[in-house]
Amino acid sequence: MADVGLxxxxxxxxxxxxxxxxxxxxxxxxxxxxxxxxxxxVRDEDQAEDLVQEVFLRLWNRPEVYDRGRGTFRAWLLSIxxxxxxxxxxxxxxxxxxxxxxxxxxxDDPMDTAVGQLEGAAVRSLLGxxxxxxxxxxxxxxxxGLTQREIAARLGEPLGTVKTRLRLGIIKLRALYKDGGG
Amino acid sequence: MTTLPGGCEAVRPExxxxxxxxxxxxxxxxxxxxxxxxxxxxxxxxxxxxxLSALADELAAEPPAALRNRVMGAVRADLSRPVRWRExxxxxxxxxxxxxxxxxVIQAFAMRQQVDRLQRWAADEYELWDFVLSRDLVVRPLxxxxxxxxxxxxxxxxxxxRRAALVLGHLPRPDHGRVYQAWLRRDGERLSLGxxxxxxxxxxxxxxxxxxxxxxxxxxxxxxEPAGGSPTATGPRVLAGPLQPxx
Numbered sequence: 001m002a003d004v005g006l007x008x009x010x011x012x013x014x015x016x017x018x019x020x021x022x023x024x025x026x027x028x029x030x031x032x033x034x035x036x037x038x039x040x041x042v043r044d045e046d047q048a049e050d051l052v053q054e055v056f057l058r059l060w061n062r063p064e065v066y067d068r069g070r071g072t073f074r075a076w077l078l079s080i081x082x083x084x085x086x087x088x089x090x091x092x093x094x095x096x097x098x099x100x101x102x103x104x105x106x107x108d109d110p111m112d113t114a115v116g117q118l119e120g121a122a123v124r125s126l127l128g129x130x131x132x133x134x135x136x137x138x139x140x141x142x143x144x145g146l147t148q149r150e151i152a153a154r155l156g157e158p159l160g161t162v163k164t165r166l167r168l169g170i171i172k173l174r175a176l177y178k179d180g181g182g
Numbered sequence: 183m184t185t186l187p188g189g190c191e192a193v194r195p196e197x198x199x200x201x202x203x204x205x206x207x208x209x210x211x212x213x214x215x216x217x218x219x220x221x222x223x224x225x226x227x228x229x230x231x232x233x234l235s236a237l238a239d240e241l242a243a244e245p246p247a248a249l250r251n252r253v254m255g256a257v258r259a260d261l262s263r264p265v266r267w268r269e270x271x272x273x274x275x276x277x278x279x280x281x282x283x284x285x286x287v288i289q290a291f292a293m294r295q296q297v298d299r300l301q302r303w304a305a306d307e308y309e310l311w312d313f314v315l316s317r318d319l320v321v322r323p324l325x326x327x328x329x330x331x332x333x334x335x336x337x338x339x340x341x342x343x344r345r346a347a348l349v350l351g352h353l354p355r356p357d358h359g360r361v362y363q364a365w366l367r368r369d370g371e372r373l374s375l376g377x378x379x380x381x382x383x384x385x386x387x388x389x390x391x392x393x394x395x396x397x398x399x400x401x402x403x404x405x406x407e408p409a410g411g412s413p414t415a416t417g418p419r420v421l422a423g424p425l426q427p428x429x
Contacts, residue, residue, distance in 0.1 A: 020257045027250060035249075036241035049249050056253050060260065069221070071228030075235040079201070082234075086203050126236060141204035142234060148204050163199065170198035174233035 008073040015063040023060050030074065031056070034081045041085035041143055051088065055081045086145035093145075129176055134169030137162055189216050193223055201230035306387055313338040313347050324402060324423035330354055333384075335421050337402055339392060348388040353380045353420065356406050363407040364388060365415055366399040366425070373399070377411040399425055 006025070014022030034055050039048035058065075058080065066076050127135045140151045148166060152159040193216045199205050200213050217224055313319055318340050326333030332352040339346035348364055356362060356379075364375040373393060380386045393399075401424055406417035 018261060020254060020261060023257055024250075024254055027253060031245050031250070032242040033235075033238045035245035036243040037238040039243065040241050049245060049252075052245055052249060053253050053256065057256055057260075060257050070224050071231055075228065075231040078235040078238050079203075079231050081238075083203055126240060138202065141199070141202040142237060146204065147206050148199055149206060151204070163195075166202065166204060167195060167198045170202060170230055170233065173236070174229055177233040177236045180236070 009068060012063050012066060012073065015060060023056065026059065027056055030077055033074070033078060037078060037081055038085045041082070041145065042088050047088060048085075051081060051084050054084055082142070089145035126173070126176065130169050130172055134165050134172065137165045138169045138173070141166055190220060190223055193217075193220070194226065197223060197227045198230050201227055201234055306389065309345075309389060310338075310347055310349070310387065313340065316340050318342075322402065322423055322425055324350070324404070324421040326352070326421055327419050329406075329418040330420040333421050335404070335423070337423070337425075339396075344391045344394075346390060346392045348375070348386075348390070350380070350386045350388075350404070350421065351384060353384045353386060353404075355380060355384070359409050360406050360417070361409050361411065362386065362404050362420070363411045363415070364390075365403050365405065366393070366396070367401040367403060368399045372415055374411060374413075377407065396425075401425060 008026065008029070011022045011026050015026065031052055035048055035052050038051040038055075039045060042048055042051065055077065059077070066073055070076065127138060130138070136155075137148075137151055140146045140154065141148070146154060148162050149159060151157075151166070152162040155162065193213050196205065196209065196213050200210060200217075205213065217227055320339055320341060322337040322339075324335035324337065330353060333350065333354075334352060335348060335350040337346060337348050353362065361377040361379060363377045365372045366375060367373075375390045376388060378386050378388050401422065403415075403419050403423075404421040405415045405419050407415070408417075
């Protein structure tokens with residue numbers, strides 16, 4: 001490929017100069033990550049494709065928004081994708097009333113079961129190294145797009161407990177990631 | 183962490199949930215504001231984003247090939263159409279601003295000239311009233327000649343003062359490149375009082391200094407002369423009148 005040896009920052013500079021080939025290179029590098037994450041969150045292939053398109057068109061139109069002082073381009077791009085995907089979930093939840101489900105304690109929800117059976121197995125290779133209660137709140141926050149308050153309602157746990165678990169879980173994840181050479 | 187700015191202690195416990203996008207908007211807003219100004223918390227937040235992004239590594243899946251074409255098609259369409267459109271709009275905006283600025287300058291200049299004209303007109307008007315209201319005012323009529331039978335005029339002056347006014351009406355417009363010139367005459371000798379143009383209605387007002395030996399002049403007249411005036415009258419006479427009563 002022509003972009004071998006070019007850093008993400010090099011390619012971003014070219015995108016800012018309106019070079020479509022540079023965007024294509026960034027697409028080839030990151031579209032599988034964005035697509036996989038989006039598909040896992042919205043659980044709909046068409047919507048996941050729309051999200052990929054939106055992420056890369058945003059990048060095309062506003063490449064200057066990325067600030068290299070705030071972490072890697074990869075993590076930044078995935079956080080954009082995550083926000084957009086969670087917005088889709090939250091819109092969907094507002095359209096279909098999930099009030100009853102949020103109000104009650106956790107049950108064997110068929111949707112949750114399905115989540116577990118999807119790509120969950122792979123994710124659990126990393127998440128699986130966390131205590132189950134921490135893993136559960138991370139899954140509900142990161143993949144289900146629930147806020148801490150919604151997680152507390154879903155699990156029937158005090159908000160403070162949920163906050164602590166989420167914080168400790170992500171801090172642990174960070175430590176594991178560092179150890180893994182990330 | 184000795185240089186943490188104020189607010190870090192409250193914000194730092196929220197950073198993991200912020201990175202997971204799990205805060206309510208009301209909770210997220212102050213954290214976002216703090217992140218704008220605190221590099222230390224930014225770095226910590228970035229580390230959480232980095233760790234969470236590892237979850238996506240394990241989910242990576244090749245999107246359909248058609249999606250790449252769709253995205254790049256949208257990019258190329260954007261490149262060929264809206265960008266040029268945006269640039270054109272910018273250029274159009276600049277040109278419009280320039281044209282408006284030039285127009286505004288021209289307008290301002292034209293208004294300035296109009297104000298100057300009105301000020302001159304008002305000054306003339308006041309000066310004329312000074313003559314009209316004087317008890318000693320002397321008026322000498324001028325009559326149109328065969329060249330301008332409708333024309334008439336009045337010389338206004340106050341004995342003992344040098345300043346005089348000539349008020350004229352119904353004068354035909356002189357041909358292009360021609361002006362009117364006023365004269366005093368004595369025994370075949372002429373003294374120029376200056377040249378002038380008429381307004382649209384054929385009116386004119388002329389103020390001038392009378393010569394010290396004004397009393398020795400017998401007649402006053404107006405002729406048509408080349409632009410800039412002549413040393414002596416060359417064109418047809420349009421107005422004439424005696425300066426001494428009874429002559």
